[in-house]
Amino acid sequence: MFEEYKNHDIAVYAGYLKDDTKLMQSASGGVATALASYVLEQGGYVVGVAYTPDLHNAEYIIIHDQSELYKLKGSKYIDTQKGTIYKDVKQLLSEGELVLFTGTPCTVAALHKMVGRPENLISCELICHGPTLPKVHQDFIATLERKEKSKIIDFSVRHKKHEWQPSYICAKFKNGAIYEKPLFETDYGYAFMMLGKEGCYKCQFRGDNRTGDIMVGDFWGATENDEFWNKCGVSVIFAETERGNELVKKIEDFQLFESDFERAVEQNPMIIRPKDKEVKTDLFKQLLFEKGLHYATIHTYSKKKRIKYFLEKILPNGVVSAVKKIKK
Numbered sequence: 001m002f003e004e005y006k007n008h009d010i011a012v013y014a015g016y017l018k019d020d021t022k023l024m025q026s027a028s029g030g031v032a033t034a035l036a037s038y039v040l041e042q043g044g045y046v047v048g049v050a051y052t053p054d055l056h057n058a059e060y061i062i063i064h065d066q067s068e069l070y071k072l073k074g075s076k077y078i079d080t081q082k083g084t085i086y087k088d089v090k091q092l093l094s095e096g097e098l099v100l101f102t103g104t105p106c107t108v109a110a111l112h113k114m115v116g117r118p119e120n121l122i123s124c125e126l127i128c129h130g131p132t133l134p135k136v137h138q139d140f141i142a143t144l145e146r147k148e149k150s151k152i153i154d155f156s157v158r159h160k161k162h163e164w165q166p167s168y169i170c171a172k173f174k175n176g177a178i179y180e181k182p183l184f185e186t187d188y189g190y191a192f193m194m195l196g197k198e199g200c201y202k203c204q205f206r207g208d209n210r211t212g213d214i215m216v217g218d219f220w221g222a223t224e225n226d227e228f229w230n231k232c233g234v235s236v237i238f239a240e241t242e243r244g245n246e247l248v249k250k251i252e253d254f255q256l257f258e259s260d261f262e263r264a265v266e267q268n269p270m271i272i273r274p275k276d277k278e279v280k281t282d283l284f285k286q287l288l289f290e291k292g293l294h295y296a297t298i299h300t301y302s303k304k305k306r307i308k309y310f311l312e313k314i315l316p317n318g319v320v321s322a323v324k325k326i327k328k
């Protein structure tokens with residue numbers, strides 16, 4: 001299986017940050033944080049994605065200090081503003097600065113097209129299912145803020161409440177309130193699976209077309225029977241070039257295990273193929289812009305999900321779950 005892609009990578013690893021507190025703040029095993037931390041220690045610059053200060057969008061930023069690393073932690077599941085990032089990185093590279101660029105595979109490919117592969121650049125791509133549209137994120141945040149009558153000051157779609165899985169949405173409000181719900185039980189999680197950017201359904205930057213020095217993601221399919229298991233999160237790491245492999249082997253405070261391509265891809269198809277468009281994607285998008293996120297969600301639910309949703313709305317608290325228990 002996967003023979004045609006196997007020779008692309010020099011090595012495949014699994015691993016996680018040794019410090020559990022830091023690991024719990026990262027989306028998966030924290031390898032992106034470990035790589036960034038190492039490059040900052042060498043006096044280099046790190047490019048990654050942070051939420052904008054108003055939390056309404058996500059953008060590429062450059063950091064040069066460990067104190068800013070928290071901004072990059074955690075996956076932002078929305079299309080990201082590029083601003084002047086390619087130009088700024090080109091400038092740093094021309095001044096001889098060491099740069100680690102972390103981004104989606106298409107962004108990494110665009111950067112390499114612009115600047116080539118100078119020795120002071122290391123690129124790290126994320127395995128990419130494709131983001132959803134900022135409108136989803138903005139509607140979700142606005143609804144929460146309206147209900148709570150308070151501004152959100154911190155937001156994550158990959159919050160580890162107890163452990164790595166399931167991912168929670170966590171929103172912290174100015175008034176001290178906290179909203180927490182498993183991502184895939186929310187309108188946001190539904191939209192992430194239902195609606196991507198048009199180009200993402202035909203994404204080329206997979207399999208052999210990956211252009212980074214390193215690719216990282218979640219080691220989906222890892223279980224407690226694996227020696228590299230950690231309930232707080234496990235990263236999968238593909239060293240695509242010698243430069244990438246050298247850097248991965250240098251990172252400290254990170255527990256690294258050798259793995260193999262087949263095992264890593266088994267439960268993570270986005271490494272080799274783009275996601276499929278859902279039958280109701282276009283309808284969802286239309287309703288999202290006409291009527292908002294929640295309306296689009298409940299009006300594109302499957303029949304079974306819709307019945308459950310409306311029963312939960314009209315029946316007193318607890319009745320639906322009691323019925324479910326009786327059925328079992």
Ligand SMILES: Cc1cc2nc3c(=O)[nH]c(=O)nc-3n(C[C@H](O)[C@H](O)[C@H](O)COP(=O)(O)OP(=O)(O)OC[C@H]3O[C@@H](n4cnc5c(N)ncnc54)[C@H](O)[C@@H]3O)c2cc1C
Nearest residue numbers: 026027028029030031032033048049074075076129217218
């Ligand atoms: C839209 C999207 C889809 C993804 N789909 C998959 C998938 O199908 N399978 C899989 O295994 N992994 C996927 N990932 C990657 C995964 O969610 C983690 O981001 C990755 O494993 C890094 O985790 P970490 O613990 O090493 O990173 P952390 O230590 O938490 O650091 C987060 C890193 O992610 C970067 N980042 C955050 N949001 C974005 C963004 N929107 N675009 C570019 N870079 C970003 C930050 O700059 C930082 O480098 C996806 C990520 C995104 C953003």
Ligand code: SF4
Nearest residue numbers: 105106128130200203
């Ligand atoms: S799915 Fe492909 S095109 Fe879409 S953001 Fe990811 S890498 Fe880019």
